[in-house]
Structures are given as C-alpha cells and as structure tokens.
Amino acid sequence: MENFPIIDLSKLNGDERSATMEMINDACENWGFFELVNHGISHELLDTVQRMTKEHYGKCMDQRFKQMVASKGLEAVQSEVNDLDWESTFFLRHLPVSNMAEIPDLEDDYRKAMKEFAVELEKVAEQLLELLCENLGLEEGYLKKVFYGSKGPTFGTKVSNYPPCPKPDLIKGLRAHTDAGGIILLFQDDEVSGLQLLKDDQWVDVPPMKHSIVINLGDQLEVITNGKYKSVLHRVIAQTEGNRMSIASFYNPGSDAVIYPAPALVEKEAVNSQVYPKFVFEDYMKLYAGLKFQAKEPRFEAMKNMETIVNLGPIATV
Numbered sequence: 507m508e509n510f511p512i513i514d515l516s517k518l519n520g521d522e523r524s525a526t527m528e529m530i531n532d533a534c535e536n537w538g539f540f541e542l543v544n545h546g547i548s549h550e551l552l553d554t555v556q557r558m559t560k561e562h563y564g565k566c567m568d569q570r571f572k573q574m575v576a577s578k579g580l581e582a583v584q585s586e587v588n589d590l591d592w593e594s595t596f597f598l599r600h601l602p603v604s605n606m607a608e609i610p611d612l613e614d615d616y617r618k619a620m621k622e623f624a625v626e627l628e629k630v631a632e633q634l635l636e637l638l639c640e641n642l643g644l645e646e647g648y649l650k651k652v653f654y655g656s657k658g659p660t661f662g663t664k665v666s667n668y669p670p671c672p673k674p675d676l677i678k679g680l681r682a683h684t685d686a687g688g689i690i691l692l693f694q695d696d697e698v699s700g701l702q703l704l705k706d707d708q709w710v711d712v713p714p715m716k717h718s719i720v721i722n723l724g725d726q727l728e729v730i731t732n733g734k735y736k737s738v739l740h741r742v743i744a745q746t747e748g749n750r751m752s753i754a755s756f757y758n759p760g761s762d763a764v765i766y767p768a769p770a771l772v773e774k775e776a777v778n779s780q781v782y783p784k785f786v787f788e789d790y791m792k793l794y795a796g797l798k799f800q801a802k803e804p805r806f807e808a809m810k811n812m813e814t815i816v817n818l819g820p821i822a823t824v
Contacts, residue, residue, distance in 0.1 A: 538738030655760025679742030
C-alpha cells in the first residue's frame, strides 16, 4: 500500500508548486483524504486548542460520558453494538451565525481560542477550494460560489473525545460513513490513533501527526466534480488506552445552495454522462440525518428522484 498523502502547503509558493498541485489532485482522486503541514495555522494556537479541549473534557464531559456508558450497560456488552458510538461530543456553529456564546460550560479563554481557530480554518478551507478549482479546470471562485447559496456557506465544528474503551472489538468509536458536506478539516490527537479510511477494500490508518490538519472530501464535492473526486468511507476504532481528541470542522454549502455537477466537468465526458443528481443542500442533509451510516449511493438515487421539484436559477454570487 502506498503512503498516506502528506501535502506541504508552503511548497505552493516555489519551484515545487506544480508537483504539489499534482499531489493534491492525486490525493483527491485516489484517497479522498490527505494531511496538510505548513498550512499557516500557528503551532501555538493548535497547542492551545488541544490543551483546552482536553481540559474541558476532563472538567465537563468525562463524568457525563461515564454515566451514559453505565446507563446503557456498555462495559458489559457481549455482542457487536451497531446503534451508537463510543464518543463524547459537542457542536459549535460558526457560519452563517455563531452559537459559541450559547454553549454552556465553555470558559471564556476556550471560546476565544476556538473562535480564532475557526477563522484560521475558514481561510484554509477557502484556499483549498481554490486549489481544487485550479486542478479541476474550473473558473476561479466556482466552488465558493456554488457553496454560497443566498446567505453564505455553513461552517461548524464537532468536538469529540474517544475515551478508553473496554470492548473495542464490539463498539466502534465512530461507525463507518462518508461525510455529507463539502470539505472537512480535522485537527486530531497526535498521540492516540484510531481514524481509518477505506481504500481498495482495506482499512488504512490515518497517521497521527503533530500540528497537521487532515482534509477529507464530502459527498457534495463528489456530486459537483461529477465523481472525479469521491467522498470516502471512514471510521474511528476505539482504543483500550488513551483518550483521543478529534476536532472536525465542516465547511459546507449554505442550506439553500443548489448542488449539481459542474457543467464544465460534465461537458468533458461523453454525452449524457451526468450521473449525479441536482438538489438543494438542506434537502440532502435531511435525508442524510437518517441514513448517515448507510451507503451513499442510495442517497444520491433518492435525491435524483426529487430532482423534478428543484428549479435551478442562477448561482448566487458573493
């Protein structure tokens, strides 16, 4: 198996730009995942976010998680558990409107750090969308415009901890799924592993690496690229030792954004080669909510069946 793709974004500014762009394209086409280093987010900020996230879990989340485990008798299960995950989570919304002030138990310094982190991640997400446009031969700004809808993109963060699990063979940290949205930026624990992706019918570890940001592509980019880039199944394996931190930020289309294969990419293919549906992002998310841990293809088919009620107008621009 070839090595997991690691992309040094600083090389875009020199003689290695062409080779780096090719590495990004290969990762998007063949992996659906890659790991960014020298991405422009300060190591000091990353260290602060990691430290505060772990402190917050210890103070506010650990006891709740243990109570949930006890109430469901999870430590004594004898057969595989398929209806829940061994994870402790909370969600932050950044765009279009932040809910940071409404989340209980967050200390002011932690809110400030997460707000600053979200601003930096948004810059990286928008830079990546431009790089994808360049690799795909799409006009500059195309993906950002498609994501924009009428109110701008949706951007939020899922903060997760995966505590030590006594039965990792029976309970997944997070069951296998593809992500529904656009581009996902993950800041993960650099000591405790667990994230895996499916490549060539084999589960491959996503290596923990200090100060890196792991990128993966969601279902929307598969649709927009007409399948040139694909969302990939991934999962989290619970560990018997160590508490794995995972901060996944989702840069997604706006709720009313209309998603469909880019005409420029469809035209490059044979006649009638558009195999993906056209839909409103919010409608896809409603369907995904109940089918997250099932195959994506039936979701695309279901959206195809709804296509007749979508009236595609001009793409809203910034």
